[in-house]
Amino acid sequence: KAGVTQTPRYLIKTRGQQVTLSCSPISGHRSVSWYQQTPGQGLQFLFEYFSETQRNKGNFPGRFSGRQFSNSRSEMNVSTLELGDSALYLCASSLFGGVTYEQYFGPGTRLTVT
Amino acid sequence: KNEVEQSPQNLTAQEGEFITINCSYSVGISALHWLQQHPGGGIVSLFMLSSGKKKHGRLIATINIQEKHSSLHITASHPRDSAVYICAVSTLNTDKLIFGTGTRLQVFP
Numbered sequence: 001k002a003g004v005t006q007t008p009r010y011l012i013k014t015r016g017q018q019v020t021l022s023c024s025p026i027s028g029h030r031s032v033s034w035y036q037q038t039p040g041q042g043l044q045f046l047f048e049y050f051s052e053t054q055r056n057k058g059n060f061p062g063r064f065s066g067r068q069f070s071n072s073r074s075e076m077n078v079s080t081l082e083l084g085d086s087a088l089y090l091c092a093s094s095l096f097g098g099v100t101y102e103q104y105f106g107p108g109t110r111l112t113v114t
Numbered sequence: 115k116n117e118v119e120q121s122p123q124n125l126t127a128q129e130g131e132f133i134t135i136n137c138s139y140s141v142g143i144s145a146l147h148w149l150q151q152h153p154g155g156g157i158v159s160l161f162m163l164s165s166g167k168k169k170h171g172r173l174i175a176t177i178n179i180q181e182k183h184s185s186l187h188i189t190a191s192h193p194r195d196s197a198v199y200i201c202a203v204s205t206l207n208t209d210k211l212i213f214g215t216g217t218r219l220q221v222f223p
Contacts, residue, residue, distance in 0.1 A: 033211075035211075037155075042213055042214075042215050042216065043200065043202070043211075043213040044213070045210045045211055045212075048210075056208070056209060056210060058210065088155050090155070090157060092157075098204075098209050099144075099145070099204040099209060099210060099211045100144045100145045100162075100164075100204050100209075102159055102162050103147070103159055103211070104159065105149075105156065105157035105158070105159070106156075107154075107155060107156045108155040108156065108157075110155065
């Protein structure tokens, strides 16, 4: 069974631009969660989507948004990029919603904002 | 104070040594996760537990709910175990994962 895939793997953007990252979960998994990892803040929860609905949200500004499609693939969007948005963005999928189910992580997208 | 604390932050060991990484938390949890992150960023879920003890190969994870403490043990450590080990808790009230800052382990031959 194929694992969680994320595209692109690396991305360089300029401050003020917007970016869209994609996550394809393991086949049959209906929940996708997104996380941001930075050297200063570590791993932080962004949001979770389950059956095309945002089920949970972390403490991030409205510039960070996401969506999930009927095939469970998910995208996250960051608008008006800031230098501090440079990070590794990880998604994780699980069978059902909620974090009491085992999370399967993708390889991440490394975003650099210049 | 962070809600999830790990110790030590850094750990070096010789191949074959027994290793223990500790995790303490201050929130109500439904489960605790141990994750492994190799250079390059990919994260692998090692264990998810809500009570007792789990074992997988050379890895053992224990949790004491009353003391709000968990340990990850690696027996007969090997250089390929070199990675960052991250403890995360699934919170009861918010159903989110809160992560510790990680323990960087280096095992030398």
